[in-house]
Amino acid sequence: MTKNSAQAYLNFKESIQKLGVVTNEVDRYTLNESECKTLWDSFERNKNYLDKNFYEQLVHDESSFVDRVSELYFVESLLNNKLTIEHKKDHKKDEGPDIYINDIHGWGEFTTAHDAEISSINRSECSIEILNAYTASRLINSLTKKIKQIKSHIKKKIIKDNEPVILFISTSGLSIPYFRSYDSDIECLKCFFPIQPTGLVSLIPNKKAPYLVNKPFYKLNIMIEKWNKKEKKNVETLIPNDYFLNEEYQHISAIVISYERLLNTAKDKLGYNFIVIHNPLAINPISDNMFKCKAEFKVRVEKCKIIVIVIPRIKK
Numbered sequence: 001m002t003k004n005s006a007q008a009y010l011n012f013k014e015s016i017q018k019l020g021v022v023t024n025e026v027d028r029y030t031l032n033e034s035e036c037k038t039l040w041d042s043f044e045r046n047k048n049y050l051d052k053n054f055y056e057q058l059v060h061d062e063s064s065f066v067d068r069v070s071e072l073y074f075v076e077s078l079l080n081n082k083l084t085i086e087h088k089k090d091h092k093k094d095e096g097p098d099i100y101i102n103d104i105h106g107w108g109e110f111t112t113a114h115d116a117e118i119s120s121i122n123r124s125e126c127s128i129e130i131l132n133a134y135t136a137s138r139l140i141n142s143l144t145k146k147i148k149q150i151k152s153h154i155k156k157k158i159i160k161d162n163e164p165v166i167l168f169i170s171t172s173g174l175s176i177p178y179f180r181s182y183d184s185d186i187e188c189l190k191c192f193f194p195i196q197p198t199g200l201v202s203l204i205p206n207k208k209a210p211y212l213v214n215k216p217f218y219k220l221n222i223m224i225e226k227w228n229k230k231e232k233k234n235v236e237t238l239i240p241n242d243y244f245l246n247e248e249y250q251h252i253s254a255i256v257i258s259y260e261r262l263l264n265t266a267k268d269k270l271g272y273n274f275i276v277i278h279n280p281l282a283i284n285p286i287s288d289n290m291f292k293c294k295a296e297f298k299v300r301v302e303k304c305k306i307i308v309i310v311i312p313r314i315k316k
């Protein structure tokens with residue numbers, strides 16, 4: 001490390017530790033020396049793939065710290081998957097998706113799910129069903145917010161009609177970072193498809209598992225963003241979860257969900273936790289096995305059944 005780069009790192013560490021970093025909306029702690037160094041090294045390696053205001057947001061904006069670290073995680077993960085990426089965003093206008101992935105001739109957009117501003121979630125008291133439904137509601141919220149932005153990019157011709165778009169969602173901003181059930185990966189699917197198992201189905205690679213089409217929403221009996229302020233009580237909230245059966249979302253080729261964090265994952269394992277969900281209605285689908293990942297799903301709709309296909313893993 002040169003004298004200038006050593007001083008730059010010290011300035012970075014001082015700013016980060018002064019920030020009082022937020023890992024999510026519940027837990028707070030100050031990064032230790034090792035974590036600061038991991039973050040700095042990642043930034044230095046990948047700054048050509050990041051927005052010009054990335055550094056300022058990382059070290060001075062507490063509210064966006066988690067989002068910026070998630071961006072670094074996704075960039076590192078894509079490179080770890082041996083994909084070729086570029087940063088093509090228009091800096092002057094600050095417009096365009098986060099990254100261009102040459103291997104698909106299309107785009108990647110990064111986002112981080114955060115807790116609802118008003119929530120009655122208590123991790124120690126709520127049932128697994130409630131916790132899972134809450135996590136799902138935040139993932140769905142991330143999708144619905146980003147689709148408006150993606151459509152705007154398409155309208156402005158920043159994204160071309162024939163270019164795939166992959167939405168990467170990190171759960172690192174949630175106090176409940178992942179689903180708590182035996183079939184946790186299926187809970188990810190249930191965010192975007194109204195499915196219920198036809199029985200205890202063992203998902204074996206390259207096998208097809210039939211699911212009944214369920215009512216197209218999650219039921220929540222907790223306080224979230226649309227709680228009843230007047231009555232000040234928990235209200236049943238219906239959250240649609242049939243997005244990938246809706247042509248309005250056909251511009252999204254796939255969703256990649258990540259529940260790991262940059263600061264507690266070995267560099268050679270980055271991206272291995274990905275849950276990849278293909279959109280059956282995508283106008284620009286992507287190939288299977290693009291990512292080293294934990295699980296990958298395709299879906300086919302047949303009459304009253306949704307067929308879930310598990311893509312077998314291939315070592316890259």
